Each structure stands twice: as C-alpha cells, then as structure tokens.
Amino acid sequence: MRSFQRRLSDFDARGIRIVSISVDPPEINRRQSQKVGYTFPLLSDPNAEVIRRYDVLHPGAGPKGGDIARPAEFLIDSNGMVRWVNLTENIAVRAGPEQVLDAFNQIGSAGQ
Amino acid sequence: MKRKWNWPIWVGFVVAVGGLFSYDFFARFPITRDFPWANLLLFGIGVVLLIVGLFRAFGRPQLYRGKIFGSIFTAIALFLFAFFGYEIFYVLRQVPLSSQAPRVGEKAPEFTLVDPNGRSVALADLLSGSKAVALIFYRGFW
Numbered sequence: 001m002r003s004f005q006r007r008l009s010d011f012d013a014r015g016i017r018i019v020s021i022s023v024d025p026p027e028i029n030r031r032q033s034q035k036v037g038y039t040f041p042l043l044s045d046p047n048a049e050v051i052r053r054y055d056v057l058h059p060g061a062g063p064k065g066g067d068i069a070r071p072a073e074f075l076i077d078s079n080g081m082v083r084w085v086n087l088t089e090n091i092a093v094r095a096g097p098e099q100v101l102d103a104f105n106q107i108g109s110a111g112q
Numbered sequence: 113m114k115r116k117w118n119w120p121i122w123v124g125f126v127v128a129v130g131g132l133f134s135y136d137f138f139a140r141f142p143i144t145r146d147f148p149w150a151n152l153l154l155f156g157i158g159v160v161l162l163i164v165g166l167f168r169a170f171g172r173p174q175l176y177r178g179k180i181f182g183s184i185f186t187a188i189a190l191f192l193f194a195f196f197g198y199e200i201f202y203v204l205r206q207v208p209l210s211s212q213a214p215r216v217g218e219k220a221p222e223f224t225l226v227d228p229n230g231r232s233v234a235l236a237d238l239l240s241g242s243k244a245v246a247l248i249f250y251r252g253f254w
Contacts, residue, residue, distance in 0.1 A: 001250060003142060015243035019233070021225065022252030030228035041233055043225035050223040055212035056249045069249040070207050076220040076245045080235070083244070085216060091204045091251070092139065093146045100246050107244075 005038055007097035016075075016104055021045050023068050045069075056087075075103050083107045118178035121165030121185055128158025128189035132196050148200055155193045162186040220247075 004011070004018055011018055018040040024032070029042035051057050051069045058070040073095040075084035084103035086095040131154030138144035138151060166186060169178035214220055224234040238245045 001248065002140075004246075004248065011246065016246055017238050017242045017244075018246045018248065019238060020248040020250055021223075022250050024252040026226050026228050026230055028252075033228050041227040043227055043233060045223075045225055050221070050225060051249060053221045053223065054214060054247075054249065055210045056208075058208050058251070061251070063253055068251050068253065070210065071251065072210065072213065072249040074214065074220065074247040074249075076235070076239065076247060078239055078243055080220050080222075080239055082214045082216055082218050082220050085213065087207075087210050087213060089205060089207055091207060092148075092200070094142075094250075096142055104244055 001038070002036060004097045004100075005036065005040070007101070008039065010097070010101055014101070014104055016100075019043055021050060021069065023048055023051070023062070023066070073100060075100060075107075077107065115173075115177045116175055118165050118168055118176045118182065120161040120168065121178045121182040124158045124161025124163075124165060125185040125189055126158075127154055127161065128192060131155035131158060132192045135196070148196075151196065151200075155189075155196065158189055159186075159193065162189055 001020060008018065020040070021043045022029075023046055024042070024044060025046055026044045029044055032038070033042055045051050048057055048067050048069070054072070054074070056070050056072040057067055059067050061070070062068040071088050071091060071094045073086040074082055077083045084100070084107065086099065088094055131151045134154065135148065135151055138148065144150040162182070162185060165178055166182050168176040169182045173179060220235065222235050224232050227233050235245065
C-alpha cells in the first residue's frame with residue numbers, strides 16, 4: 001500500500017481513485033494514515049460485510065482467530081464494471097501499482 | 113592449553129536467527145517480500161558458518177571449542193530454517209479460493225463504508241467523476 005501512495009500522482013493523472021478496505025476500525029485507519037501519510041481513503045469494514053460480498057473473506061486468519069480480508073485487488077471502470085482482478089495465491093505477494101496502471105492502460109487501449 | 117573461540121558457530125547462529133526475525137523488516141518491501149531471498153540468504157550464510165564451525169570443532173577438538181554447543185546451535189538454526197520454510201512456502205499459500213469474487217465483465221457490488229474521518233464513502237461516489245476505481249482489500253491489523 002505504501003507503493004500505491006508513492007505512485008499516487010500517476011493514478012491521479014489517469015483519473016483513477018484508490019481506496020483500500022480492511023476490517024480495521026476508523027481510529028486505526030486514521031492513525032495509520034497519519035503515520036504513513038496515506039492520502040487515499042482507508043475504509044473500514046469491521047464486520048466484513050463488503051469483504052464477504054466480494055468473496056474475499058479469509059475466515060479465522062486474524063490475530064485472534066477473527067475473520068479478515070485476504071489480499072485482493074479490483075479495478076472498476078466508471079460504469080461500475082469489474083475490468084481487472086488480482087487474487088493472489090500467496091498472502092505475501094500482492095499486486096503493485098505498476099500492475100494496476102498496466103491493467104488500466106490496457107482497458108483504455110481496448111476502447112472500453 | 114586453552115582452546116580457541118570457535119567464532120563461526122556464534123556468528124553463524126546469530127545470522128541464522130537474524131534470518132528469521134528480520135522477516136518483518138524485509139516484508140515491508142515488495143522486492144524482499146514477494147520472494148524472501150534476503151531471509152533465505154541469511155539462513156544460508158548462517159548454516160554455512162555453523163558447518164564450518166562444526167568442522168573445526170570436530171576436526172581439531174584440541175584447538176577449537178564447540179562440539180556440544182555447536183551441535184545444539186546448528187540443530188536450533190536448522191529447526192528455525194524449517195519453521196521459516198513451512199510458514200513461507202506452505203502457510204502463506206493457504207489462501208481462500210474466492211470463487212464467487214466478482215469477475216471481469218461483472219458489475220462490482222455496491223458498498224458504503226466509513227473512512228478514517230468517519231465519513232461514509234459509497235462506491236458510486238468514488239466512481240462519479242473518475243475514470244476508474246482501484247479497490248485494494250488487505251488484511252489489516254496494523
């Protein structure tokens with residue numbers, strides 16, 4: 001996520017908005033945003049409702065056996081359609097900003 | 113005659129332990145998180161030094177110390193290495209299938225969630241006036 005913040009100007013220039021979703025409550029997200037300097041919104045889904053809706057729940061994987069989100073990235077176009085999905089097979093390996101920007105450039109060149 | 117300090121055992125042990133405990137640090141950078149080569153390198157260096165130390169301890173026991181503690185340290189280092197490998201190459205790959213996750217070409221499910229300032233943010237709000245929205249789900253618990 002830090003890498004997305006570093007490349008934020010590239011996302012801004014293309015009109016792509018970044019948001020992240022986790023089970024962390026707003027207070028934690030506020031603290032983390034201040035600490036790291038995130039300027040895109042870290043959204044809170046404490047009961048994992050949206051995480052379930054997107055079927056990216058990792059049951060029992062939280063520190064105290066709680067349900068959390070697995071890492072996953074989606075690119076949604078202005079019509080609300082999913083245009084690119086990344087579901088990692090390894091929790092430690094996540095999509096970086098370059099992959100998302102590449103995906104955006106490809107759907108752009110496909111003429112939408 | 114007092115036997116010599118068998119430094120490769122000590123240094124190797126410290127480096128191997130460092131290979132495990134430096135993971136939190138190296139996991140902060142994609143280049144050393146996507147594949148943990150930095151940690152594996154530390155383990156490798158540590159184990160090589162331990163083996164060098166053991167050869168000295170067993171080959172010239174009248175000159176070097178470390179037959180017993182060298183063996184114990186090496187066993188601990190190998191155990192930590194096995195634990196690390198299990199975590200990295202097995203546990204981290206236990207990811208749910210997410211077979212019902214929205215696919216390319218499908219409508220993204222609507223949502224409204226709260227941002228760090230307590231404001232509600234809906235997907236529709238994010239989409240209006242932008243070309244695209246990148247949605248990043250992450251594990252949290254910082």
